[in-house]
Amino acid sequence: MLLEEVPVAVDSFNHDGGVLFFCSHAHEDHLKGLNKKWRKGPLFASAITRQLLLLKWPSLEITALELGRTYQIPLMDGLEIEVYLIDANHVPGSVMFLFFGYFGSVLYTGDFRLHEKHQDIASLAPVRDKGLSRIYLDNTFCDPRFQQPSREDVAAAISKRFRRKWPCIIFVESYRLGKETLLLHLAQKLRSRVLVSEERKKTMRACGFESDQVQIQSCDPLQASEDLLQTEALRGCIWAISRQNLRKGMWQASDSGCAFHGIRATGWAEQARKEESMPSCEDLDENLVAVSDDGVFHYLYSDHCSFLELVQFLQFLPKAPVTFISPVGSSEGTYSFDGADGIQKLMASASVPSIRYSERPTRCFEKTSLPRAKRKAEGPHEEDGYEQKKSAGA
Numbered sequence: 394m395l396l397e398e399v400p401v402a403v404d405s406f407n408h409d410g411g412v413l414f415f416c417s418h419a420h421e422d423h424l425k426g427l428n429k430k431w432r433k434g435p436l437f438a439s440a441i442t443r444q445l446l447l448l449k450w451p452s453l454e455i456t457a458l459e460l461g462r463t464y465q466i467p468l469m470d471g472l473e474i475e476v477y478l479i480d481a482n483h484v485p486g487s488v489m490f491l492f493f494g495y496f497g498s499v500l501y502t503g504d505f506r507l508h509e510k511h512q513d514i515a516s517l518a519p520v521r522d523k524g525l526s527r528i529y530l531d532n533t534f535c536d537p538r539f540q541q542p543s544r545e546d547v548a549a550a551i552s553k554r555f556r557r558k559w560p561c562i563i564f565v566e567s568y569r570l571g572k573e574t575l576l577l578h579l580a581q582k583l584r585s586r587v588l589v590s591e592e593r594k595k596t597m598r599a600c601g602f603e604s605d606q607v608q609i610q611s612c613d614p615l616q617a618s619e620d621l622l623q624t625e626a627l628r629g630c631i632w633a634i635s636r637q638n639l640r641k642g643m644w645q646a647s648d649s650g651c652a653f654h655g656i657r658a659t660g661w662a663e664q665a666r667k668e669e670s671m672p673s674c675e676d677l678d679e680n681l682v683a684v685s686d687d688g689v690f691h692y693l694y695s696d697h698c699s700f701l702e703l704v705q706f707l708q709f710l711p712k713a714p715v716t717f718i719s720p721v722g723s724s725e726g727t728y729s730f731d732g733a734d735g736i737q738k739l740m741a742s743a744s745v746p747s748i749r750y751s752e753r754p755t756r757c758f759e760k761t762s763l764p765r766a767k768r769k770a771e772g773p774h775e776e777d778g779y780e781q782k783k784s785a786g787a
């Protein structure tokens with residue numbers, strides 16, 4: 394997204410000329426436009442994100458910034474901005490950016506999960522002294538229906554359940570980045586190793602996840618022999634596997650006569666349950682949403698804030714207009730929601746003066762809490778109170 398206040402692009406790399414680029418974390422959907430030949434301008438990221446990007450594109454030039462330290466970075470025409478990085482508590486290397494300077498102070502959260510340390514943002518000097526001119530907010534789960542419990546609670550519930558089934562192979566669905574703490578929690582509680590792909594092993598090493606307590610081994614379940622699968626099942630192991638290969642891995646283990654289980658841990662678990670028409674089993678175990686016919690356990694586990702946490706986060710901060718980072722979902726499709734309820738409730742609960750957002754694919758709006766008479770004096774508005782604005786970005 395290209396910020397309105399200053400020539401800075403975050404997690405969006407297709408802009409030309411005079412722009413500073415920042416990457417909040419290394420999830421694929423935040424790297425659009427980057428490639429091995431990318432040279433559009435100065436690029437900044439946390440040290441871990443830099444390492445992860447270099448694994449993918451070794452020729453990129455990236456400046457690593459430390460957390461908790463203020464950097465001055467020159468812009469064109471002798472101007473400069475200052476930036477301060479805050480742990481976003483989303484995935485390894487993920488950060489929020491606090492930009493400040495001649496334009497005021499702007500907070501860009503990137504993807505994040507609320508952490509008690511986020512209360513300290515309000516007491517950082519630029520925020521304490523001058524407030525925030527805008528908050529760019531992760532709105533992935535900005536709807537009251539999303540009430541994901543803490544990741545620690547879910548991880549504890551999972552390890553408790555599978556201790557009763559141990560030893561076995563536990564396939565845990567995961568992307569290339571994320572769920573590391575869940576994998577390590579299970580490995581520690583079940584006194585097991587974590588098996589991952591070769592690529593994932595490099596990623597975990599770049600994130601600093603090699604410890605003496607947990608052994609991380611590279612091994613592809615789809616390439617594993619029957620003997621190996623049987624051995625692993627008898628020893629017990631936690632096996633990270635991609636979404637597309639989860640069922641294939643389980644079938645392979647089944648064909649080999651092994652004891653195994655599959656886990657999908659996602660903030661979208663309830664939507665996945667509906668999509669796959671699975672009966673709800675909330676009463677079976679805390680935080681367990683459903684079990685599919687083929688033995689996949691669906692847990693509500695999120696690296697993003699629940700709706701309540703979004704409200705809490707905004708309540709920690711000085712009041713400021715908000716721009717949603719992601720387009721608000723349409724009502725089409727199982728995983729989509731229209732977003733209107735979330736916008737309304739977020740404004741009311743967190744006293745947000747206005748929320749700027751775009752809808753898929755192109756329409757952009759602003760919802761404001763100003764009284765209708767005042768809004769009328771400021772210009773034309775649509776009948777429903779949604780004010781059409783210029784695009785807030787990609």
Ligand SMILES: [Zn+2]
Nearest residue numbers: 418420483504
């Ligand atoms: Zn992410």
